[in-house]
Amino acid sequence: MQGLGFASAVSPVFEPGEPGASEFLSRHLQRFHTHPYLAAPIIGSVTRLEAENRSQETADLKNALMGPYAAIGDSFFWGALKPISGIAAVCLAIKGSLLAPLILLALYSPAHLWVRVRGFLAGWQQGKMAIEFVRGLDLPAQSRRIRWCSAVLLGVAGWLASAAGQSAGLLPPGMPGLAGGLLVILASFLAVRKGLPPLAILYGSVILFTVMMSS
Numbered sequence: 001m002q003g004l005g006f007a008s009a010v011s012p013v014f015e016p017g018e019p020g021a022s023e024f025l026s027r028h029l030q031r032f033h034t035h036p037y038l039a040a041p042i043i044g045s046v047t048r049l050e051a052e053n054r055s056q057e058t059a060d061l062k063n064a065l066m067g068p069y070a071a072i073g074d075s076f077f078w079g080a081l082k083p084i085s086g087i088a089a090v091c092l093a094i095k096g097s098l099l100a101p102l103i104l105l106a107l108y109s110p111a112h113l114w115v116r117v118r119g120f121l122a123g124w125q126q127g128k129m130a131i132e133f134v135r136g137l138d139l140p141a142q143s144r145r146i147r148w149c150s151a152v153l154l155g156v157a158g159w160l161a162s163a164a165g166q167s168a169g170l171l172p173p174g175m176p177g178l179a180g181g182l183l184v185i186l187a188s189f190l191a192v193r194k195g196l197p198p199l200a201i202l203y204g205s206v207i208l209f210t211v212m213m214s215s
Contacts, residue, residue: 002039006032006062009043013050024050027058034066035073040116041130042066044123052127061128069134076139080146081111083202087153094160151192154205155185 007028014024034042042065046058089104115137122133184205191201 001031001033002036003029003032006039006043006046009039010047010050013047024055027055030059030062032062032066034070035077037077037112037115038069038073038119038134039066041119041123041134042069044120044125045127045130046123048124048127057128065131072134072139076143076146077112079197079199080143080150081108083199084146084150084153087150087157087202091153091157091160094157147192148189151188151201152185154188154202158184158205 007025010028011025014021028046032039042062045061049055049058049061085104085107088107089100092100092103119130119133123130126133188201188205
C-alpha cells in the first residue's frame with residue numbers, strides 16, 4: 001500500500017533515464033506496508049544499499065523489517081504517545097486553557113519528527129545496521145511506561161471534569177470529586193494491568209461518562 005511512496009522516496013538515488021531505471025522502479029513499487037514514521041530508517045537503509053549497488057539485498061531487508069516496525073510503531077505512536085498527548089490536552093481544555101491544542105502538538109510532534117529524521121540518517125549512515133537505532137529506542141518498554149502515565153492522566157481528567165462545577169461535573173467538587181478521580185485512576189491502572197488497550201479505556205470512559213451525564 002505504500003509502495004508508490006517508497007519508490008518516490010528512494011528515487012533520488014537514480015538519475016532519470018539512467019540504465020536500469022525500470023528495474024529500480026519494479027523493485028520498489030512492490031507492496032510495502034509499515035508504520036509511516038518507522039519507514040524512514042528502512043528508506044535510509046535501502047537508499048544506502050542502492051547507492052552501493054547492493055540492490056539484490058533491498059527486497060529481503062524491506063520484507064524483514066516492515067512487519068515488526070509496523071507493530072512497534074503502532075503500539076508506541078498510535079497506542080501510547082497519541083492518547084497521552086490527547087488526554088493532557090483535554091485536561092487543559094477542561095480548565096479553559098487556550099494552550100490545549102499547542103500542548104497536544106508539543107507532546108506528540110517532536111518525538112515522531114525526531115524518529116523520522118534521525119531514523120533516515122541512521123539508515124543512510126549505517127545501512128542494514130540501522131536496525132540498531134530502532135532497537136536502541138526500546139519503544140515497547142517506552143510504550144508500557146507511557147500507558148501507565150496515561151492511566152494517571154485519565155484519572156486526573158476525570159477529577160477535573162467532576163470539579164468543573166456542580167452542574168457540569170459527574171461528581172460534586174471538593175473531596176467527593178477528588179475521591180472519584182482517585183477511583184478512576186485505580187480503575188484505569190487495573191484495566192492497563194489486565195492488558196486492556198489505552199484507547200479502549202479512553203473511549204470507554206467517554207461513553208460511560210456521557211451515559212451518566214445524560215441520565
